[in-house]
Structure formats: C-alpha cells, structure tokens
Amino acid sequence: MKLKILICGDVNGQFSALSSKLNTLVKKSGPFDMLFCVGNFFGEDEEENLSIEKNKHSFAVATYILGPSKKEHVKYYKDLMGYQLCENVTYLGRRGLFRGVSNLSVAFLSGVDQEASNPSSHHQFNADDIKSFEESITSQENFKGVDVFLTSQWPHDVDKYAISVNEAYDGSSLVSRLALTLKPRYHFSGLNNMNYERLPYRNHRILAEKSHHVTRFIALAHFNNTHKRKFLYAFSIDPIVTMDAAELSRQPDETTEAPYNKQVLFKQDGAKVEPTQQFFYSTSKTGDKRRSDGTRPPGTNFKKQMISQDICWFCLANPKVEKHLVISVGELCYLALAKGGLNDEHSLIIPINHHASSTTSPPEVINEIQVYKKSLTNFFKFNGKCVVFFERNYKTSHMQLQVVPLPERFESRLKEACLKFCKDQDIDLLELPAHSDLSQMLSPTSPYFCIELPDHQRFFFRVPKGFNINFGRMMLCQVSLLNQPEKIDWKNCQMSEDMEKKSCAKIREQFKTFDPFN
Ligand SMILES: [Zn+2]
Known part of the structure; x- marks a missing residue:
C-alpha cells in the first residue's frame, strides 16, 4: 500500500x-x-x-x-x-x-x-x-x-x-x-x-x-x-x-x-573505487524493450524541455540504440562501431547523454573524449594504423566524433590531401591552435566541421549553406587517399546485422587491453 x-x-x-x-x-x-x-x-x-x-x-x-x-x-x-x-x-x-x-x-x-x-x-x-x-x-x-x-x-x-x-x-x-x-x-x-x-x-x-x-x-x-x-x-x-x-x-x-x-x-580518503568489469551488452536488435512511462512525481515542475532519450538514436538510455554496435562504455561517453563505416574499424565516440556537439558538451565529457582518443590512437598505432578524427556539427542533434583508422602510409599525405580538397571546394580551413578548443573559436550554436590529423593538428570551418553532410567521407575517399568514391554514401557500406556483430565483437576483443574503461 x-x-x-x-x-x-x-x-x-x-x-x-x-x-x-x-x-x-x-x-x-x-x-x-x-x-x-x-x-x-x-x-x-x-x-x-x-x-x-x-x-x-x-x-x-x-x-x-x-x-x-x-x-x-x-x-x-x-x-x-x-x-x-x-x-x-x-x-x-x-x-x-x-x-x-x-x-x-x-x-x-x-x-x-x-x-x-x-x-x-x-x-x-x-x-x-x-x-x-x-x-x-x-x-x-x-x-x-x-x-x-x-x-x-x-x-x-x-x-x-x-x-x-x-x-x-x-x-x-x-x-x-x-x-x-x-x-x-x-x-x-x-x-x-x-x-x-x-x-x-x-x-x-x-x-x-x-x-x-x-x-x-x-x-x-x-x-x-x-x-x-x-x-x-x-x-x-x-x-x-x-x-x-x-x-x-x-x-x-x-x-x-x-x-x-x-x-x-x-x-579523498584513499577508498578504493572498484572499476566495473561486467558489461551488459544486448545482442538483440532492439535491445531492452522496457520503456519509461515518463511519469513525474507530484508537484515536480520541469522548467526546461529536454530531448526525450527515447527518440534519440545516440542517447545510450534509448532502448532502441543498436547495442550490438557498442564497443566500450565509459563514465560519460561510449564507443560504437559506425553503421556503414568506411572500414571495419570506423567507430564513433559518443556522449552517453544528449549533448549536441563538442562545443556544448560539459568539460568532463570533453575530457573523457580525450581519454578515448588517446587510447584509440595507441590501439591503432599498435596495429600499424594512423587515425583521423572528425566531427560535423550540422544536421545532427547528438554529438558523434568519427574515428577513422587508415594505413600508416597515409599519414604523410593526409594534411596536403585534406587542404587541397577543401580548397577545391572553396572552403577556408582554419587551423585550431594547440591548447585551445573549438568552444573558444565558435559560438555554441555555430554549425562547424572539425578534423584532427594523426599529428594532432586540428582544422575547422563554419559550414556554409548547402553543406554536404558526407564531407568528411568525401575527403577521405578522394583519389589521393582511399580512392573509393563508392564509399562516400554510408548506405553502400552497410553490413548485415550478423556481420556488424562479428566486426564489433572482434574490435571489442582487440581493443580490450587498450580500453580505459575495461
Ligand atoms: Zn541524444
């Protein structure tokens, strides 16, 4: 009662x-x-x-x-x-x-x-x-x-x-x-x-x-x-x-x-915080079907309208998130295999909660993204690859940082290829100085594209009207790099769910020893 x-x-x-x-x-x-x-x-x-x-x-x-x-x-x-x-x-x-x-x-x-x-x-x-x-x-x-x-x-x-x-x-x-x-x-x-x-x-x-x-x-x-x-x-x-x-x-x-x-x-008192070892990955496509009813306690006024976690594909609390793509879960961010990625290891670093971009995410989230970036860089380096990170804050409501590993031999030509690609598209790429961050350069509502090369040089620009949302993929698929124009559209790269599960299990296993949250 x-x-x-x-x-x-x-x-x-x-x-x-x-x-x-x-x-x-x-x-x-x-x-x-x-x-x-x-x-x-x-x-x-x-x-x-x-x-x-x-x-x-x-x-x-x-x-x-x-x-x-x-x-x-x-x-x-x-x-x-x-x-x-x-x-x-x-x-x-x-x-x-x-x-x-x-x-x-x-x-x-x-x-x-x-x-x-x-x-x-x-x-x-x-x-x-x-x-x-x-x-x-x-x-x-x-x-x-x-x-x-x-x-x-x-x-x-x-x-x-x-x-x-x-x-x-x-x-x-x-x-x-x-x-x-x-x-x-x-x-x-x-x-x-x-x-x-x-x-x-x-x-x-x-x-x-x-x-x-x-x-x-x-x-x-x-x-x-x-x-x-x-x-x-x-x-x-x-x-x-x-x-x-x-x-x-x-x-x-x-x-x-x-x-x-x-x-x-x-x-503060030297008490040991036990890291959690156990993971509860769902292997079913829709995951946990339990839905929240959204009821509020009596007398509670929510002044701010928050996005419903049930409808965002990247909010980890959404039961519909494709959990079989999840590689690792941290405190505030998680790592997932990209759907229709440029290769088997193309992944995404995503805040667990609903944050629109790195310019609007709290500092703790940004710190954790850095932790993931560092461990991923080490992981891919160990496997003879270099990594490109890019983020598009345009026509997306939940931040995703793209992680694309490439053969190490690309490293020396990446910068030139990217700069030339932007120039050809009439885009002014600006370099982001070391030790500064995007939120110092852009207003929180500015749509932007930002890319980080393996040598940690970062470039960004405010996206112009009619910007192609596949810009990052186009850049990497160009002739002087991957030379795979057919991969620009993610739908052409989509795998069966079975293959996705296999790819994810593989990278999860390999990444384990590098995973800061394992
Ligand atoms: Zn979300």
Missing part, C-alpha cells in the same frame, strides 16, 4: 503555525503517514523553542526531525542520539537508517559539514562519520538503496547536468558522497531557503552496471517564508522492499547522469 508522506523545510521554531498547517492539510487531503522536517527545527525565540517539550502543541501527523545545524540549537536536544521530544514529534538522531513498521527506509544525516573548523561540535559531521555510516550500510546484504534520504545541508554539485540553482548555495561533498552510497529514491534538504527540484539522476552506468532506480533531489525553503517559496512537499510512495525490480528501475525520460563524481569523492 502506498504511504502518504510530507516533507517540510526549516520550521525555525514556528511550531504553532506548523501545527495548524497540518490540521488544515489533514482536513483537506486526509491523513498522512509521516512528516519529515529538514533544516533547522528550532528558531531564534527561546520561549517558543522550549514550548515543544512542554507539550504545548499537537501535531496531527507523526513528525520526525533532524538534529541541530547550529551550535546554539544543540542545547534544545536532550539526547543527541535521538528521542521523542513530545507527543508525535521524534528526533531521529545524528545519522542512521530508520525503518518504521511501514517498511519505508529512511536514511538521515543531521547537522552540517565540519569542513575546516576544529574541534567539531555536536551540530557537525566529518569524513569519519560518513565513512562509518557508509560501512554500516554497505555491509548489509543485498542493499538496494533507500526510499528517502534526509539531510539538512545540500549536497555539493547537485545541479550539475541539470537546471542550475539560481542562487549560490552551501553544499557539502560528504553529503554528495553519501547520496551515491545510499542511492535514495528521494533526497530532501533544507537550510538554504530555496526550493529546487532537480531532474532525476541515475545511479548506475548505462550498460556497464545493473540498472538501478533514479534519485530525485528536492530542496525546500523555510516554513512560511516571505518569498512564498515552496516549503512543503507531499508525495505517496511504495516502499522499495515491496517493489519489483523492473518497476523500481524504470528511468523517466528526463533522467540525467549522476551529478556527483564517484572517482573524486571517494579518492
């Missing part, structure tokens, strides 16, 4: 107002199973603060609160390990996992990051606290994640890959790290007096790891704030333990990658 849950931002000691708000809500929408308060429960007014333990208020919903986030509030907590403050109001404790009779799993972390301040106070947590919390969680057999995660402080970097938070906010990397470990379905925070509802993010690497449920982060403003910002959030939920795996791991269309960087967050 679904549970009806309420979450409230910083109450700041407004207990009477909260009590009457709950009465109104219950009258209007019926009973709620629980109310969780994040941020400061106590406020400035000493008398009001003390009124709670004198049982002066009645709360219509079973209420659970977090510990102090300020030094001056520590004194209002009689037992920092957790206790009942008054009828229907329970302080959960400093950190832990709470599982009520309802089976709802609620992880909570009270206080704020100690950061550099020393010594620590009762309203703070530090890296050791987080580590021991993580150990207690991960030692549980078959830990799948928690339903709800409550923190007063926001996680650091939460708006990465999503709509930016309008104002500067105070976030903790330790909270981000804990969120990665706990895999909450909902993560709520307070303190910053802002309402921010992030697009859901995924808790697994697509294809490289088993599918998990997504996390929705929601920050709430202060109770009854003057800006009229949202401070209450109501939702209903089936506890994780009662759900079947398929239902649970359904990915809404707007799902983004996780905003927190596992490698960085877990490196």
Whole structure:
C-alpha cells in the first residue's frame, strides 16, 4: 500500500503555525503517514523553542526531525542520539537508517559539514562519520538503496547536468558522497531557503552496471517564508522492499547522469573505487524493450524541455540504440562501431547523454573524449594504423566524433590531401591552435566541421549553406587517399546485422587491453 508522506523545510521554531498547517492539510487531503522536517527545527525565540517539550502543541501527523545545524540549537536536544521530544514529534538522531513498521527506509544525516573548523561540535559531521555510516550500510546484504534520504545541508554539485540553482548555495561533498552510497529514491534538504527540484539522476552506468532506480533531489525553503517559496512537499510512495525490480528501475525520460563524481569523492580518503568489469551488452536488435512511462512525481515542475532519450538514436538510455554496435562504455561517453563505416574499424565516440556537439558538451565529457582518443590512437598505432578524427556539427542533434583508422602510409599525405580538397571546394580551413578548443573559436550554436590529423593538428570551418553532410567521407575517399568514391554514401557500406556483430565483437576483443574503461 502506498504511504502518504510530507516533507517540510526549516520550521525555525514556528511550531504553532506548523501545527495548524497540518490540521488544515489533514482536513483537506486526509491523513498522512509521516512528516519529515529538514533544516533547522528550532528558531531564534527561546520561549517558543522550549514550548515543544512542554507539550504545548499537537501535531496531527507523526513528525520526525533532524538534529541541530547550529551550535546554539544543540542545547534544545536532550539526547543527541535521538528521542521523542513530545507527543508525535521524534528526533531521529545524528545519522542512521530508520525503518518504521511501514517498511519505508529512511536514511538521515543531521547537522552540517565540519569542513575546516576544529574541534567539531555536536551540530557537525566529518569524513569519519560518513565513512562509518557508509560501512554500516554497505555491509548489509543485498542493499538496494533507500526510499528517502534526509539531510539538512545540500549536497555539493547537485545541479550539475541539470537546471542550475539560481542562487549560490552551501553544499557539502560528504553529503554528495553519501547520496551515491545510499542511492535514495528521494533526497530532501533544507537550510538554504530555496526550493529546487532537480531532474532525476541515475545511479548506475548505462550498460556497464545493473540498472538501478533514479534519485530525485528536492530542496525546500523555510516554513512560511516571505518569498512564498515552496516549503512543503507531499508525495505517496511504495516502499522499495515491496517493489519489483523492473518497476523500481524504470528511468523517466528526463533522467540525467549522476551529478556527483564517484572517482573524486571517494579518492579523498584513499577508498578504493572498484572499476566495473561486467558489461551488459544486448545482442538483440532492439535491445531492452522496457520503456519509461515518463511519469513525474507530484508537484515536480520541469522548467526546461529536454530531448526525450527515447527518440534519440545516440542517447545510450534509448532502448532502441543498436547495442550490438557498442564497443566500450565509459563514465560519460561510449564507443560504437559506425553503421556503414568506411572500414571495419570506423567507430564513433559518443556522449552517453544528449549533448549536441563538442562545443556544448560539459568539460568532463570533453575530457573523457580525450581519454578515448588517446587510447584509440595507441590501439591503432599498435596495429600499424594512423587515425583521423572528425566531427560535423550540422544536421545532427547528438554529438558523434568519427574515428577513422587508415594505413600508416597515409599519414604523410593526409594534411596536403585534406587542404587541397577543401580548397577545391572553396572552403577556408582554419587551423585550431594547440591548447585551445573549438568552444573558444565558435559560438555554441555555430554549425562547424572539425578534423584532427594523426599529428594532432586540428582544422575547422563554419559550414556554409548547402553543406554536404558526407564531407568528411568525401575527403577521405578522394583519389589521393582511399580512392573509393563508392564509399562516400554510408548506405553502400552497410553490413548485415550478423556481420556488424562479428566486426564489433572482434574490435571489442582487440581493443580490450587498450580500453580505459575495461
Ligand atoms: Zn541524444
């Protein structure tokens, strides 16, 4: 049975107002199973603060609160390990996992990051606290994640890959790290007096790891704030333990990658991040048929229209992506065999999520593209080949970097052949200086073509009107290079699915020892 849950931002000691708000809500929408308060429960007014333990208020919903986030509030907590403050109001404790009779799993972390301040106070947590919390969680057999995660402080970097938070906010990397470990379905925070509802993010690497449920982060403003910002959030939920795996791991269309960087967050304490060895390649043409229904949680407003991952042929989350062409999957990019490639090893480096071009991809994605480029260059060199990379940001909505290995003997004539080809086409090829990138040369919306030669020289130009989308292939198929004009059209190079599978299996096997993500 679904549970009806309420979450409230910083109450700041407004207990009477909260009590009457709950009465109104219950009258209007019926009973709620629980109310969780994040941020400061106590406020400035000493008398009001003390009124709670004198049982002066009645709360219509079973209420659970977090510990102090300020030094001056520590004194209002009689037992920092957790206790009942008054009828229907329970302080959960400093950190832990709470599982009520309802089976709802609620992880909570009270206080704020100690950061550099020393010594620590009762309203703070530090890296050791987080580590021991993580150990207690991960030692549980078959830990799948928690339903709800409550923190007063926001996680650091939460708006990465999503709509930016309008104002500067105070976030903790330790909270981000804990969120990665706990895999909450909902993560709520307070303190910053802002309402921010992030697009859901995924808790697994697509294809490289088993599918998990997504996390929705929601920050709430202060109770009854003057800006009229949202401070209450109501939702209903089936506890994780009662759900079947398929239902649970359904990915809404707007799902983004996780905003927190596992490698960085877990490196800080020398903890070892296990690389994932296992791959879940699908060999069927259509792949996983499970579709997301795109439903949104109640009260969630998505301000930005995102491209549906279900309709883009290059978004790896699209179940229709031809997964038998996938050679390798990284954290943010993947490598796939080109359909109708110029040769058996013609591949594509593609961002996992929907990014239009290298001029609009986040720096982390660009870095990973570099990592792939480097390992591919080494791989082909080992096999007596040189590589040409090219990208066309024109009539394409999802970035693809073409990777074309060529016989090593081409290396010395490539530059001249390419320059001449462009000149013949009346195209002014510009050299991209070393250590600079395209986004410095072009506006994000500029359509362009860019090519990188084996000696790492890079050339680009803004594409003119009526540009031929096969330009890159034409360049390499010309008489002085491949001399195979029939290969300009990819359709002439298309292989049967069986052949594609064979080619892909072959290159996957050979590339293995060079694959940075293997
Ligand atoms: Zn896409």
